[in-house]
Amino acid sequence: MAEVTDKRLILLITCMSAFITPFLSSSINIALVSIGKEFPGTDEIMLGWVVTAFLLSAAIFVVPFGRIADIFGRRKFFIAGLGVIVVSSFLCFISNSVPVLVASRAIEGFGAAMIFGTAMAILTAAYPAKERGKVLGINMAVTYTGLSLGPVLGGLITQYLGWRYIYGGIMVFALIITLLAYLLIKDEWRYPETEKFDLPGTALYTVMLFSLMYGLTEVPGAHGFALIALGLLIMIVFFWWELRNKNPILKVSVLRKNTVFMFSNLAALINYSATFAVSFLLSFYLQYIRGYDYQTAGIILIAAPIIQAVFSPLTGRLSDKVEPRVVASAGMGLCVLGLALFALLTPETPLILVIGGLAFIGLGFALFSSPNTSAIMGSVEKRDLGVASGMVSTMRLIGQVMSLGIAMLLFSLYMGRIELIPGPNPALMSSIQTAFIVFAVLCVLGLIASVMRGDLRKKEVPVPAAPQKH
Structure with a gap:
């Protein structure tokens, strides 16, 4: 007890x-x-x-x-x-x-x-x-x-x-x-x-991530692209170092040999990159293009997280009985449908379709997130659970910044730096539609990564038994 x-x-x-x-x-x-x-x-x-x-x-x-x-x-x-x-x-x-x-x-x-x-x-x-x-x-x-x-x-x-x-x-x-x-x-x-x-690996990782994430917030400025290029260069050095280090900060060898861990993390990164900016984009759509006040827009936008909160415990239990790859991939597919629906938005789109798109994404993310996290945490040994937990959070945080970076980049390309006012705005509408097209394509790639991960059950079975015999 x-x-x-x-x-x-x-x-x-x-x-x-x-x-x-x-x-x-x-x-x-x-x-x-x-x-x-x-x-x-x-x-x-x-x-x-x-x-x-x-x-x-x-x-x-x-x-x-x-x-x-x-x-x-x-x-x-x-x-x-x-x-x-x-x-x-x-x-x-x-x-x-x-x-x-x-x-x-x-x-x-x-x-x-x-x-x-x-x-x-x-x-x-x-x-x-x-x-x-x-x-x-x-x-x-x-x-x-x-x-x-x-x-x-x-x-x-x-x-x-x-x-x-x-x-x-x-x-x-x-x-x-x-x-x-x-x-x-x-x-x-x-x-x-x-x-x-691994202190040198930590230093490389810190500079790499700072350069990439700060660079994304500064795009489309020249210094933004320069920082991203620097981050990618340091990434190559970082992976080279980690592969040769006996006690790496990030076990790159696990990423290479553990397909469940690698593709589950990749799927998480893509999913957050494709979905985090949804409420950001829809807030502009609802307030500036449709003319809803803050309270009304906020009530509409909480539809997705409420559905996520309600269904996440159920999908978590489902992944205990059904292979997580199947459940998570189904969730990613629902996210694709929701994003594709938003790519068709116009100033006259019925509100029920907006709420329907949010419902697809909310249920899709509930189906994806818990089983995907379970697959990541279940694919490593207990001694590596801290790093696995850190990777889950890192994929989420990097994906969030990338998602906002993509949205802001498209705003800059379509509209430049102008003050937004309520009313008809074709440039804003076009940037929102394009963003959702990009996010839908990203989610398709995430669906492919989710399917390719392999089965967690096959990997989990032998893991507990082997160490106990020594």
Whole structure:
């Protein structure tokens, strides 16, 4: 009975932590206008960095922290990450300028990386393989709940208390989780036999990812393309180094030999790249082209995350019984249908079709995400769960930045830097249609990657038995 209770406590605490980051991400988007008004003279690029600084920091550090946690203890790093969230949220709360807020958000991303790199690994290690899909589905449902409640609660908090209290609330919530984790989680899940930490690989990985992600935010400027080129060059050096290192930060050999792990991560990267900017694009469509007010547009857009939250636990359980490749690929196919439907949008498209497209994507992502994550976490040995957890988060974060980068690039190509006003705007409509065509094509490629991964069940069966014989 104690074992069941311990597992449930771990599920509760990791789910509470899973709520924080999506809530911070979706709620602060609502507050950007309020922040700009409080600090006059702040341009849209600087306000955009309030969001981007968090994503950049989290993506850069999540894989290194996953490996460090494998060596020194996942519990320690999970609790430390929650502590960083507490401190950084307080710094956001007392920020006296936008640059200070951006720096505080970067620290917040640093803490989020420590949580990303450990929470999923802790949850996966605590539950047997036959229950993995179910608990990961519950965890994903909480994530989507945070994503869904962010705009609603963030808007209410900003309107009645002010944007700072978004961070004040998260500070208190994270402090509660920190105390619960410290008092109730006893296991450390430490694998010191991984030995030396790969410092040169970490440095290459950090510069590579920063160059690629920062470059994407600066495209179509020349320096944006230069940074992307630098990032790709460093990527070649990074993979060369990792293949020759005995204790790599990222086991490239696993990527080469483990088709389930490799193609599942590739599918995740493509899926996030194709779907993350959907609400961003539709918010422009609904408000500027269709003329809906903020509240109406927000109510329409929460359709997808609500469906994700409702169906993720069910699809997680389904992947415990049915091969994850089948379930995840079906989900990717539904995402293709939803994106293709949005590619046909016009100013006169019936609202029911917009909601229908969101329903396709919401259900598709619910079918894809939990089984795909289960396939990734189930395809590696326990000693590598921290890195696998970090890879899941890295694919998500890079995909999110790539998705926004593609949307902003198309906006720049079709419209340039002009002020948007409500009403007919053929250039905006064309850029939105083109973006959805690009995303639909990307999702088809993701569907191919998902199908090509192979069966997890065939890989999982021999893994537990082999080490026990030695």
